[in-house]
Amino acid sequence: MNSVLTVLKRFYRWFFFRARGDSPFKRLLIHLGLIAACIIAVYPVLRVVTISLRPNDTLLTTSLRIIPENATLDNYKEVLFGAPEKNRKSDFFLWLWNSLSIVMVTSIASVTLAATSAYAFSRFRFPGRNAGLIFLFTTQMIPAGMLLLPLFIMLAKLQMINTSLGLIIAYSVSSVPLTIWTLKGYYDTIPVDLEEAALIDGASRLRTFTQIILPLSSPALAIAFLFSFMGGWSEYLVARVVLQKNEMYTWPLGIFTYAQQFTVAWGKFAAASVLIAIPVMALFLYSSKWLISGLTLGSVKG
Amino acid sequence: MLPFFIQKGTGAMEEKNGLRRFLPTFLWLAAGTAVIWGLIRLIAPYSAGITLTQKIIVARITEVGGFLIALLVGLAAIEVYVYQIFFRGPRDLTTGIIVRALQGLFGLTLLMSVVAFFDLTDLIRLGDGPLAAVIRFPINLPATLQRALINASFASKSSAGLWSGLLLVVIVGILLAVVQALTRPRSTKLGLAYLLVTPAFIGIFFLILYPFAFEVKLAFSNASLGTQATKNASYGLIYGWQNLVTLFTGNVAKEAKFFEVLGRTVLWTVINVTFHVTGGMILALMLNRPMKLRGLYRTLLVFPWAIPTTIAAMAFRNEFDSRYGFFNIILRNLQSWFADVASHTGSWLVIGDAFNWLAQNIGPVSWKQDPFWAFVSVLIVNIWLGIPFMMVIILGGLQSISHEYYEAAEIDGASPWQSFWNITIPLLRPVLTPAIILGVVWTFNKFDVIYLVTQGGPQEKTDILVSSMYKAAFQFYRYGFTAMFALVIFLILFIFTLVFLRVSGGLKSATE
Numbered sequence: 049m050n051s052v053l054t055v056l057k058r059f060y061r062w063f064f065f066r067a068r069g070d071s072p073f074k075r076l077l078i079h080l081g082l083i084a085a086c087i088i089a090v091y092p093v094l095r096v097v098t099i100s101l102r103p104n105d106t107l108l109t110t111s112l113r114i115i116p117e118n119a120t121l122d123n124y125k126e127v128l129f130g131a132p133e134k135n136r137k138s139d140f141f142l143w144l145w146n147s148l149s150i151v152m153v154t155s156i157a158s159v160t161l162a163a164t165s166a167y168a169f170s171r172f173r174f175p176g177r178n179a180g181l182i183f184l185f186t187t188q189m190i191p192a193g194m195l196l197l198p199l200f201i202m203l204a205k206l207q208m209i210n211t212s213l214g215l216i217i218a219y220s221v222s223s224v225p226l227t228i229w230t231l232k233g234y235y236d237t238i239p240v241d242l243e244e245a246a247l248i249d250g251a252s253r254l255r256t257f258t259q260i261i262l263p264l265s266s267p268a269l270a271i272a273f274l275f276s277f278m279g280g281w282s283e284y285l286v287a288r289v290v291l292q293k294n295e296m297y298t299w300p301l302g303i304f305t306y307a308q309q310f311t312v313a314w315g316k317f318a319a320a321s322v323l324i325a326i327p328v329m330a331l332f333l334y335s336s337k338w339l340i341s342g343l344t345l346g347s348v349k350g
Numbered sequence: 351m352l353p354f355f356i357q358k359g360t361g362a363m364e365e366k367n368g369l370r371r372f373l374p375t376f377l378w379l380a381a382g383t384a385v386i387w388g389l390i391r392l393i394a395p396y397s398a399g400i401t402l403t404q405k406i407i408v409a410r411i412t413e414v415g416g417f418l419i420a421l422l423v424g425l426a427a428i429e430v431y432v433y434q435i436f437f438r439g440p441r442d443l444t445t446g447i448i449v450r451a452l453q454g455l456f457g458l459t460l461l462m463s464v465v466a467f468f469d470l471t472d473l474i475r476l477g478d479g480p481l482a483a484v485i486r487f488p489i490n491l492p493a494t495l496q497r498a499l500i501n502a503s504f505a506s507k508s509s510a511g512l513w514s515g516l517l518l519v520v521i522v523g524i525l526l527a528v529v530q531a532l533t534r535p536r537s538t539k540l541g542l543a544y545l546l547v548t549p550a551f552i553g554i555f556f557l558i559l560y561p562f563a564f565e566v567k568l569a570f571s572n573a574s575l576g577t578q579a580t581k582n583a584s585y586g587l588i589y590g591w592q593n594l595v596t597l598f599t600g601n602v603a604k605e606a607k608f609f610e611v612l613g614r615t616v617l618w619t620v621i622n623v624t625f626h627v628t629g630g631m632i633l634a635l636m637l638n639r640p641m642k643l644r645g646l647y648r649t650l651l652v653f654p655w656a657i658p659t660t661i662a663a664m665a666f667r668n669e670f671d672s673r674y675g676f677f678n679i680i681l682r683n684l685q686s687w688f689a690d691v692a693s694h695t696g697s698w699l700v701i702g703d704a705f706n707w708l709a710q711n712i713g714p715v716s717w718k719q720d721p722f723w724a725f726v727s728v729l730i731v732n733i734w735l736g737i738p739f740m741m742v743i744i745l746g747g748l749q750s751i752s753h754e755y756y757e758a759a760e761i762d763g764a765s766p767w768q769s770f771w772n773i774t775i776p777l778l779r780p781v782l783t784p785a786i787i788l789g790v791v792w793t794f795n796k797f798d799v800i801y802l803v804t805q806g807g808p809q810e811k812t813d814i815l816v817s818s819m820y821k822a823a824f825q826f827y828r829y830g831f832t833a834m835f836a837l838v839i840f841l842i843l844f845i846f847t848l849v850f851l852r853v854s855g856g857l858k859s860a861t862e
Contacts, residue, residue, distance in 0.1 A: 078636045086650040096665045130399030141402040149410050165550035172543035187558050189791050189843040193820045194836035198561035205471045213417050221557035253542050282658030300660040321661040332656035333649050
């Protein structure tokens, strides 16, 4: 009896107050907390998948099952290839192509612009540098809708409403200021000695930039590209103002036409969402191990 | 393995032979080709039901490609111009005069184009005088050239654009080559810096600074749908005053008043940022330790950030449906479970009563009709969306804090709470300050969630300032008023940031 008590006592001590590291009790709590947080984070996403798998006649159910009864891929088929028997064509690939052709151009342009000027901000002390940096920060305070109105009038004057060029112009610069800040922070963490050694060996400034700095900062560049890609990829409000013709729609506008009617197209909306979200999410989660180094390394140097 | 262009390290330093180094790239290319081929094979049988055709693709590529080439050539010319200013000096006096004259001419042409662009987009009005014609000359040059080429039957209508473009490139190229030939290299310290900054600032000038100036001008006008935007609008201080008075006393969108919306915006910002920072902090603190499944947790927790906002917002909007959305399903199930427990326990001690009370007070909610719950619903969505970003930022900050600080504090007998406030928070400050400022500014301006989830309804009771502004501009077409509205919002944020920076010690570390 006594020995059982001692064992219990020891267990109690070990469980709640282990001397080194976290006690098992604390670890248990942390795991439980993280599992709960993960469920909250993932469940709404899973719901979209669930709804996309539901057959059309049971769209409106109050069931909470993750994999619905009589799961089917009909919604996917209709979203992708239309429904010939109902004489309905699918615009899905058109939307995707519109989005992709716009966003690829804008994100490549904005990363290129930001990468070069961030290098100047990081390595040179030129007159106007501090003013420039603070100006870039201030631009973040301009409400998104604020520049939209003049841009809209500007594009209308240049007859670029309803063209992909108009949207490219509207998107391309919006993410540049913040990208410059992030990349500048990252460049700051790369030791100057590396470049100086190369400069002494006779390399030009431009060469040290392209052959030392750019390869070394590839995680930050990848993150910057990912961010401006994601920013433009799911942008809705600017696109809605600039593009008014159906055949110019990007996918957020297109998908919104599904989401507007609750009963009719909820399944189609969910299926289209899953098809669009999977590649982007995979890319994002794959690069999430770089997120930390690419995003915050610059601001916590030392 | 990654393709070579994202791989770490430089080619020159690596000792691999060529083929091996490019092998991953080949594999990626092969995999990509296989995927595309497979997709085409899969899609081809159904192509009748798809509206995307080869013709559309080709048209888009020529349109965007042509635009990009024109842009790049123009940018290259400007870059060479800047390069020559900084890196090249004239040989002697006579060439000096020629070079400076040419450069002055080039600069003047650029300046004239910019002014003519302002005129074209209605920022300023040059009128129709002879001076205006001179200023408009450079920007009209391509069109003039095209017409001349067509008249001389040198080019057809479709190829005139291409030919005139090429002709312009040749002219500018010769000009720059002459300057290049007449100068010799000169050493410069900061030339490269300006060379690198120029393209970004040209973009920022035309797409941020210029629209901003335009907005200021618009704020002092009566532009609306009735005046055909800026075409027939009148400008003057009196219009600015009228806009300001309407803003503070009248209706901002349809029926909402300014201060009511401002109050809601502040509430929206404070609640969101508080939840983002505390939620992100708690999760980051939990993750910041060696433990099992850490990578899995982190990946799953980043989900709300990874999913495109538009999809998340629209999905949530459906989930707030009063019958079929999962929020109300869960609440309804909870209610019936509470009632069930209450009926089984009867009035046994307090428990039965407690469950009875719960069953009466927890239940499905009308998310879309009740203004309060509608506001809660947008908050839920935005909090859900925003926590992972803060978590990642804070986790990055935490990982850079050395363990030795905590060990020293523990030896000195500090409690975990004390070491959190005295070590973690101060050392996180360089990360937290910009993150919080940006968080506040972004949340203040973030209306895509509101627009997509509730569209500001019911009765504009969930509108924040920016969403009211969007409506005023693009539903009610009150352009002048909207511009003034935007300026006021900008000023509010600007003052907030100044105060916050003064209080928290500022961005010094970042600009150094």
